Amino acid sequence: MRIIILTQDEPFFLAKNIDYLIKNLPEGTEIVSTILFDVSPFGKKESFYRKMKKTWTIFGSYFFLYYTIKYIKSTFNKQKRVSYVLSKHGIKEIRLKQGVNHHRSLEIIRSYRPDLLISIAGNQIFKKKLINLAPLGCLNLHTALLPKYRGLMPSFWVLKNNEPKTGVSIFFVDEGIDSxxxxxxxxxxxxxxxxxxELIKLSKKLGMNAILExxxxxxxxxxQLIENPDSQKTYYTFPTREDVKEFKSKGKRFY
Structure with a gap:
């Protein structure tokens, strides 16, 4: 089975988990290439500068400085980068010049003859031609128990809402959002x-094992597929400053 991973070069949690995934692939499977998107944790609709400003405004200066320092440190520690992990395992890294749904991007992906696509922290919306490109489909890792907590930052929302449990879902991508x-x-x-x-770290490790399974x-x-009904969904977007204040007022911590 020929697999293409679609992910981003996120420096906080992904490198270690992608390394674990590669080392534990079932016999008879291989990752033939990885589409590596630029780091963009909250999607592609806004510039990186606007996201930085939004992060400072919503989450506060301590949160911003904590992750800024971690990000800077990662630039001096290549083992924290997904690109390093791919190079270590001899896996081709692809940086697309156009969006992932562009016909030239699709041609590049198709040229590797993938049987299966797997999205891990992908930050672009996948359209029909990409979803149907690989004969065995396109999987996505979502760090929540769908159909609840579709959308962004489920780790934040489950803590804020005092959920006793969360989890991960591996689903076949369609043209909806986590649907x-x-x-x-x-x-x-x-x-x-x-x-x-801590929750993100545990969810990522659990997610890698779920992908392997x-x-x-x-x-x-x-x-046997599990239903993901819209009638039972909840959907969350980027939190507001008021959401963060409520999060903290309940004794919740980011780190």
Whole structure:
């Protein structure tokens, strides 16, 4: 099975987990290339500068400085970069000049003859031609128990809403937002005083194992899909300053 990963060169949590994923691929599968998007944790609609300003305004100076320092440190530690992990394993890194749905981008992806596409922290909306490009489909990792908590930053929202548990969902991408049929879900208990950073780390590791299990199921061709009904969905966008104040007032911490 030939797999293409679509992800971003995020310096905080992804490199270690992508490395784990590559090392534990089922026999008979290989990652033939990885589409590596520029770092953009909250989507592509705004410039990186506007996102920085928004982060400072909404989350506050301590949050901004904490992650800015972590980001700067990552530039001096190549092991924190997804690009380094790919190079270490001899996996081709692709930086697209156009959007992922552009016909030239699709030609590049198609040239690697993928059987399966897997999106991990992808930050672009996938359209029909891309979704249908690989014969076995396109999977996405979402760090929540769908259909609840579709959208952005589920780790923030589940903590803010005092959920006793969360989890991860691996689903087949369709043209909606986190709305495709679910292949696998794994639950994760939220302990008292768990920070958002701790929850993200646990969710990413759990997500890698769920992806590995999903690959094995697809390879065998025996699996039963789980419904992801719109009637039961909740959808969350980028939090406001008031959301962050409420988050903190409940004793929740980011790190």
């Amino acid at each position: 495709g049929p679910i292949l696998i879900q794994k639950e994760l208990k939220i302990d008292d005083h768990m920070t958002q950073e 999903s690959i094995s199921l697809i390879k065998k061709g025996k699996y």
